[in-house]
Amino acid sequence: MKEQNIDLSEYSEIFKALAHPTRLTIAYNLMFQEECNVNKMSECLKIPQPTVSQHLAILKNAKILIGYRKGNQICYKIENPKVIGILRQLSEN
DSSP states (O other): OOOOSSOHHHHHHHHHHHTSHHHHHHHHHHTTSSOEEHHHHHHHHTSOHHHHHHHHHHHHHTTSOEEEEETTEEEEEOOOHHHHHHHHHHHTO
């Protein structure tokens, strides 16, 4: 087996977090937006806000996206270049 200079454990965590269709949808759509808040995501996905929040927590823990306060809401965006590369591959198909 060829020795790699990449951290496969980091990619493993990314893939585990993206394995759920809702989380993959959230990440994929965030790639095309500068930012989005949980209420807008809940409305677009047609799922309850607490469910979206649970998915966002998993994505944040996997370092796929970041959340930051903007006024009285939390906005989310993807800043992980590895994740952006993975999602760009999906958008090319």
